Amino acid sequence: MKIKSCGIQVPYSSAEFILNILRKHRIINLELEFIRKEKAIVIPVLISIEELKKVLESVAIEFKYILDSFCFVKKEKQPNNLFEAVNESIPENLHDRIPKAFDIIGDIVIIDIPEDLLTYKLELGEALLTLFPSINSVYRKASAVSGELRIREIEHLSGKMKCETIHIEHGVKIAVNICNSYFSPRLGHEHKRIADLVKEGEIVIDLFTGVGSFPLHITKYNICTVHAIDINKEALISLEKSVAINNLKGMIIPTHGDCRLVVDTLPKADKIIMNLPGKAHDYIDVACKIAKPGTIIYFYQFVSDTDSLKEMEKILTDKLSKQDWQIKEIISFEKIRESAPREIHACLEVAVIPQQK
Numbered sequence: 001m002k003i004k005s006c007g008i009q010v011p012y013s014s015a016e017f018i019l020n021i022l023r024k025h026r027i028i029n030l031e032l033e034f035i036r037k038e039k040a041i042v043i044p045v046l047i048s049i050e051e052l053k054k055v056l057e058s059v060a061i062e063f064k065y066i067l068d069s070f071c072f073v074k075k076e077k078q079p080n081n082l083f084e085a086v087n088e089s090i091p092e093n094l095h096d097r098i099p100k101a102f103d104i105i106g107d108i109v110i111i112d113i114p115e116d117l118l119t120y121k122l123e124l125g126e127a128l129l130t131l132f133p134s135i136n137s138v139y140r141k142a143s144a145v146s147g148e149l150r151i152r153e154i155e156h157l158s159g160k161m162k163c164e165t166i167h168i169e170h171g172v173k174i175a176v177n178i179c180n181s182y183f184s185p186r187l188g189h190e191h192k193r194i195a196d197l198v199k200e201g202e203i204v205i206d207l208f209t210g211v212g213s214f215p216l217h218i219t220k221y222n223i224c225t226v227h228a229i230d231i232n233k234e235a236l237i238s239l240e241k242s243v244a245i246n247n248l249k250g251m252i253i254p255t256h257g258d259c260r261l262v263v264d265t266l267p268k269a270d271k272i273i274m275n276l277p278g279k280a281h282d283y284i285d286v287a288c289k290i291a292k293p294g295t296i297i298y299f300y301q302f303v304s305d306t307d308s309l310k311e312m313e314k315i316l317t318d319k320l321s322k323q324d325w326q327i328k329e330i331i332s333f334e335k336i337r338e339s340a341p342r343e344i345h346a347c348l349e350v351a352v353i354p355q356q357k
């Protein structure tokens with residue numbers, strides 16, 4: 001069904017600027033579809049042309065726009081998911097490309113939009129804001145996680161342009177800056193699983209702590225000490241914010257630096273967490289320096305989805321033996337999530353001892 005309504009036509013390059021103003025005044029007509037022209041987009045509004053002129057007078061606008069009455073298509077019903085929210089704006093041959101999953105970190109959504117859907121990134125961003133009233137910002141993944149700090153490039157799509165948020169996992173508040181630190185909301189269950197294994201009075205060392213999700217979970221309910229190491233100063237600034245807003249039972253001692261360079265300042269550990277998949281095996285020498293007979297290591301790796309336990313056991317055994325250490329006991333093996341097609345992110349939990357001659 002077509003409906004005549006007041007709207008504003010703006011070039012695509014300025015659409016986000018205008019959307020932010022309209023959103024602030026809550027005057028976008030969400031019941032109508034945007035109109036896509038070759039070089040411009042038309043956004044339906046809930047107020048008259050005169051009222052819209054007044055709203056825009058207060059803002060410095062340096063591009064051409066048209067305020068007029070346009071014929072919009074009425075959305076059929078309130079969408080229940082992203083597909084329902086955007087499928088009418090996207091050609092049918094691309095429907096199977098519409099993402100089914102996205103990450104929600106606090107009040108921020110991060111979505112991975114396939115290359116062939118990038119023309120529709122504005123609609124996808126707007127739809128996510130509409131679908132989730134508690135969401136204030138939408139970003140898209142603009143690169144893979146990479147580099148020593150394990151961060152990715154992101155592009156702002158809609159809502160507030162902000163990087164900081166508070167993410168809550170099992171009652172633990174985690175301050176996250178998505179622009180400068182690694183964080184995955186898909187590890188919430190793993191953080192809690194490890195925290196539940198820690199006993200009172202233990203010393204835990206998290207060699208690659210990021211924003212400190214493991215230490216926060218562990219100390220939330222356990223009287224124990226966790227040393228949180230990261231090479232990314234910004235991640236540890238977020239951790240300090242989290243420490244201030246959680247009522248922690250235990251103590252977190254953050255240390256900034258390359259774990260190999262700061263290892264001599266650390267005590268012997270009851271438990272060592274090594275969540276730097278793809279690289280953790282290069283730091284087994286570091287773990288051996290803070291291990292004592294019986295120390296438990298949580299060793300994370302990306303491995304093939306077949307024979308993954310054997311693959312991890314072999315990597316760890318080889319690296320430990322170079323340091324004259326060995327596996328005393330394999331305690332558990334946990335498949336955490338699919339990290340790529342036919343590849344999983346897994347955790348091998350082992351107790352280690354010096355090599356028995």
Ligand SMILES: C[S@@+](CC[C@H](N)C(=O)[O-])C[C@H]1O[C@@H](n2cnc3c(N)ncnc32)[C@H](O)[C@@H]1O
Binds near residue numbers: 150211229257
């Ligand atoms: C996968 S992320 C950590 C994830 C975190 N454990 C969690 O569960 O959210 C890996 C972290 O290791 C840090 N890192 C990389 N190399 C390091 C090193 N040599 N020493 C200390 N931290 C390092 C990165 O800055 C990054 O924050």
